[in-house]
Amino acid sequence: MQPYRTPNQVTVAVIQMHMSSDLSDNINRAVAYVRQAAQQGAQVILLPELFENLYFCQVEEETYFGLAHPLDAHPFIPQFQDLARELGVVLPVSYFEKSGQAHYNSLVCIDADGTLLGNYRKTHIPDGPGYEEKYYFNGGDTGFKVWQTRFGRVGVGICWDQWYPESARIMMLQGADFLMYPTAIGSEPEGVLSPNSYQMWQRAMQGHAVSNSTYIAAANRTGIETVGGLEQTYYGHSFMADYRGELIGELGETQEGPLLHTFDLAEARKFRAGMGFFRDRRPELYGPLLTLDGKTRVER
Amino acid sequence: MQPYRTPNQVTVAVIQMHMSSDLSDNINRAVAYVRQAAQQGAQVILLPELFENLYFCQVEEETYFGLAHPLDAHPFIPQFQDLARELGVVLPVSYFEKSGQAHYNSLVCIDADGTLLGNYRKTHIPDGPGYEEKYYFNGGDTGFKVWQTRFGRVGVGICWDQWYPESARIMMLQGADFLMYPTAIGSEPEGVLSPNSYQMWQRAMQGHAVSNSTYIAAANRTGIETVGGLEQTYYGHSFMADYRGELIGELGETQEGPLLHTFDLAEARKFRAGMGFFRDRRPELYGPLLTLDGKTRVER
Numbered sequence: 001m002q003p004y005r006t007p008n009q010v011t012v013a014v015i016q017m018h019m020s021s022d023l024s025d026n027i028n029r030a031v032a033y034v035r036q037a038a039q040q041g042a043q044v045i046l047l048p049e050l051f052e053n054l055y056f057c058q059v060e061e062e063t064y065f066g067l068a069h070p071l072d073a074h075p076f077i078p079q080f081q082d083l084a085r086e087l088g089v090v091l092p093v094s095y096f097e098k099s100g101q102a103h104y105n106s107l108v109c110i111d112a113d114g115t116l117l118g119n120y121r122k123t124h125i126p127d128g129p130g131y132e133e134k135y136y137f138n139g140g141d142t143g144f145k146v147w148q149t150r151f152g153r154v155g156v157g158i159c160w161d162q163w164y165p166e167s168a169r170i171m172m173l174q175g176a177d178f179l180m181y182p183t184a185i186g187s188e189p190e191g192v193l194s195p196n197s198y199q200m201w202q203r204a205m206q207g208h209a210v211s212n213s214t215y216i217a218a219a220n221r222t223g224i225e226t227v228g229g230l231e232q233t234y235y236g237h238s239f240m241a242d243y244r245g246e247l248i249g250e251l252g253e254t255q256e257g258p259l260l261h262t263f264d265l266a267e268a269r270k271f272r273a274g275m276g277f278f279r280d281r282r283p284e285l286y287g288p289l290l291t292l293d294g295k296t297r298v299e300r
Numbered sequence: 301m302q303p304y305r306t307p308n309q310v311t312v313a314v315i316q317m318h319m320s321s322d323l324s325d326n327i328n329r330a331v332a333y334v335r336q337a338a339q340q341g342a343q344v345i346l347l348p349e350l351f352e353n354l355y356f357c358q359v360e361e362e363t364y365f366g367l368a369h370p371l372d373a374h375p376f377i378p379q380f381q382d383l384a385r386e387l388g389v390v391l392p393v394s395y396f397e398k399s400g401q402a403h404y405n406s407l408v409c410i411d412a413d414g415t416l417l418g419n420y421r422k423t424h425i426p427d428g429p430g431y432e433e434k435y436y437f438n439g440g441d442t443g444f445k446v447w448q449t450r451f452g453r454v455g456v457g458i459c460w461d462q463w464y465p466e467s468a469r470i471m472m473l474q475g476a477d478f479l480m481y482p483t484a485i486g487s488e489p490e491g492v493l494s495p496n497s498y499q500m501w502q503r504a505m506q507g508h509a510v511s512n513s514t515y516i517a518a519a520n521r522t523g524i525e526t527v528g529g530l531e532q533t534y535y536g537h538s539f540m541a542d543y544r545g546e547l548i549g550e551l552g553e554t555q556e557g558p559l560l561h562t563f564d565l566a567e568a569r570k571f572r573a574g575m576g577f578f579r580d581r582r583p584e585l586y587g588p589l590l591t592l593d594g595k596t597r598v599e600r
Contacts, residue, residue: 166581
């Protein structure tokens with residue numbers, strides 16, 4: 001088989017949608033949006049985080065562990081493999097993974113021929129009002145992942161990962177051509193974040209885009225969800241930014257469907273090398289990054 | 301001596317000014333702006349990078365090495381120590397350092413009693429049209445620095461450092477209450493960056509502000525400078541951002557003088573702990589950050 005060459009351009013889509021408690025309806029609508037995006041010319045199509053269901057991490061309830069399945073015996077991933085093969089598109093798919101007795105917030109990258117390229121387990125697990133993820137998920141143990149797909153080297157982080165410069169930098173160091181983040185974020189029940197935290201959310205990733213001279217794309221869910229009596233509003237605003245961190249596309253708070261943009265990867269590569277951020281890094285002085293407290297090295 | 305307590309508030313000033321080829325005029329105007337900022341209530345006052353002279357790194361000329369002096373026999377640093385003591389303000393002062401046969405782009409932090417708290421040598425050294433710093437400066441060997449001053453723990457990076465999430469994160473891990481960056485940036489002679497790169501420049505630091513839930517402040521020079529026949533326009537836009545990355549103060553392209561803001565450090569600390577970014581880091585998975593190529597560990 002011919003090895004893939006890094007393309008000069010790639011057309012990327014993020015899909016923004018609401019979720020309901022009807023799992024097969026969610027899957028069916030996700031499939032329909034993927035078809036729509038592919039028809040419009042998208043080559044890599046990103047669905048939101050855990051799009052199979054409502055964002056159940058609003059509450060801590062045993063019953064939701066029943067949604068977790070092993071990657072090799074999964075209820076809906078084979079369907080997306082067929083879809084990727086049929087449409088000839090790359091699909092990074094977010095799902096709730098069970099492995100042994102551990103549970104992960106995972107993502108599998110499906111290449112345009114339907115092949116599973118590999119599995120990523122969310123590294124950074126949030127915990128706070130409305131985002132009780134530490135109840136459900138082990139911290140990911142895969143490290144950060146970049147996959148050589150038919151349409152370029154794709155680096156994907158999951159939601160909370162998107163706030164971490166460490167995730168973005170490591171994926172770029174591993175040769176990513178661009179970065180993607182499936183997301184579930186909205187207003188918080190106790191008002192810790194303002195309803196307008198979407199700007200802060202975008203700003204963090206625009207920062208990664210600048211510091212790494214790379215395109216990024218984020219897909220969020222939208223709509224009001226009530227889980228266990230708690231109501232949360234997911235604020236949409238799925239977006240893409242270019243290698244200068246400028247917004248190049250954005251959906252509104254309640255819009256649904258695909259947002260497409262063609263990334264000029266050749267231009268980004270040239271700009272990245274010219275800026276020289278990666279030339280001038282000083283890893284020998286970055287030891288404190290491997291600590292939690294600025295002092296004690298944590299390694300495995 | 302009573303150890304300092306971290307204050308709940310601090311009033312910070314950044315000073316934006318033009319430089320000329322008259323060194324003592326530059327120093328005198330810098331001193332006058334520091335007095336003005338102190339009079340307005342500033343407690344920590346940041347001058348731009350290498351404010352003693354024109355930004356000579358536009359060109360590569362031996363003569364400019366003559367501006368470098370050892371920290372312990374420096375022509376203008378004692379004057380700023382006296383000034384800090386007289387006004388009771390903290391002054392992080394940028395200067396061209398000679399040590400042995402090495403040259404550094406350095407900064408010394410002067411506490412409000414005139415004490416030298418320590419020296420930082422710029423870690424990340426740029427090199428490109430108009431910014432020929434690798435000709436003049438060794439890469440810094442001090443590591444990143446945070447100083448406990450009378451008015452809080454101050455972390456300072458120098459210019460190119462400000463594009464690096466690594467610098468910001470390490471200073472925060474070392475307990476910084478807020479971050480500051482003296483700068484010399486403008487349009488590039490060959491148009492590598494657009495004249496509006498100031499937005500990209502701000503975005504990188506707004507990203508650090510969000511990812512670290514911290515206030516930041518940057519002081520740039522302004523004005524058109526001609527060095528060795530080359531003309532460069534420094535674009536000002538010195539600014540401050542809060543712990544959500546929102547701009548809370550900004551000067552125009554050609555404005556001169558101090559910009560002040562009171563940082564609510566207590567609120568920032570509460571917000572930072574509540575967001576939980578530092579709680580959820582996973583240093584055991586950050587090994588690739590200590591590489592240049594994503595593979596080979598570089599350590600000292």
